[in-house]
Amino acid sequence: NAGVMQNPRHLVRRRGQEARLRCSPMKGHSHVYWYRQLPEEGLKFMVYLQKENIIDESGMPKERFSAEFPKEGPSILRIQQVVRGDSAAYFCASSPAGRAMGTGELFFGEGSRLTVL
Amino acid sequence: GEDVEQSLFLSVREGDSSVINCTYTDSSSTYLYWYKQEPGAGLQLLTYIFSNMDMKQDQRLTVLLNKKDKHLSLRIADTQTGDSAIYFCAVRRDTGRRALTFGSGTRLQVQP
Numbered sequence: 001n002a003g004v005m006q007n008p009r010h011l012v013r014r015r016g017q018e019a020r021l022r023c024s025p026m027k028g029h030s031h032v033y034w035y036r037q038l039p040e041e042g043l044k045f046m047v048y049l050q051k052e053n054i055i056d057e058s059g060m061p062k063e064r065f066s067a068e069f070p071k072e073g074p075s076i077l078r079i080q081q082v083v084r085g086d087s088a089a090y091f092c093a094s095s096p097a098g099r100a101m102g103t104g105e106l107f108f109g110e111g112s113r114l115t116v117l
Numbered sequence: 118g119e120d121v122e123q124s125l126f127l128s129v130r131e132g133d134s135s136v137i138n139c140t141y142t143d144s145s146s147t148y149l150y151w152y153k154q155e156p157g158a159g160l161q162l163l164t165y166i167f168s169n170m171d172m173k174q175d176q177r178l179t180v181l182l183n184k185k186d187k188h189l190s191l192r193i194a195d196t197q198t199g200d201s202a203i204y205f206c207a208v209r210r211d212t213g214r215r216a217l218t219f220g221s222g223t224r225l226q227v228q229p
Contacts, residue, residue: 004159043205091160093160104148104209105150106216106217108161
């Protein structure tokens with residue numbers, strides 16, 4: 001049973017380019033969360049999605065950042081016109097829905113490390 | 118909103134016990150978790166506790182919860198060099214936002 005899969009694991013972009021990070025949740029999970037970890041800092045919540053719905057985007061920067069979780073395919077976190085301050089590790093997590101949520105824990109991927117030159 | 122705080126660094130000798138502390142502000146936090154992050158990796162759940170519990174023990178791990186003081190601790194008995202990692206405390210409410218709120222993490226260094 002594969003865990004949460006993120007790709008790419010490492011991504012290098014120049015200032016002004018676009019970054020796309022992908023996340024496939026665990027099998028049977030329909031909730032996806034994106035977190036950002038800046039160097040030497042903790043995880044900051046960005047966005048929570050279910051299939052075709054953004055449930056909570058209170059942690060997303062207002063500009064340049066967007067996220068989607070289509071009916072088919074992985075969830076995508078998109079950063080337009082990247083700046084050096086976007087350099088970070090971006091983690092995706094997933095959880096099952098409804099009563100299957102159980103303890104409410106999140107299952108994390110290995111992260112995508114974005115470096116902006 | 119929720120705020121979760123941890124000390125940044127802890128150093129112990131191999132074989133000693135480690136105690137990592139966490140405080141949180143939201144009294145409606147219902148589920149509390151400890152995650153471990155090894156270098157270059159994602160987060161793995163170590164253990165969790167519900168807010169109606171005071172203590173939970175799982176092999177070398179003991180979690181203590183003081184709801185009155187909003188204080189959570191993780192004790193690792195007989196700490197090994199393989200326990201060196203960053204430990205994150207996280208909380209979640211039963212209603213409203215489903216996402217977890219994380220502390221900044223405590224880097225545990227185990228010296229041989």
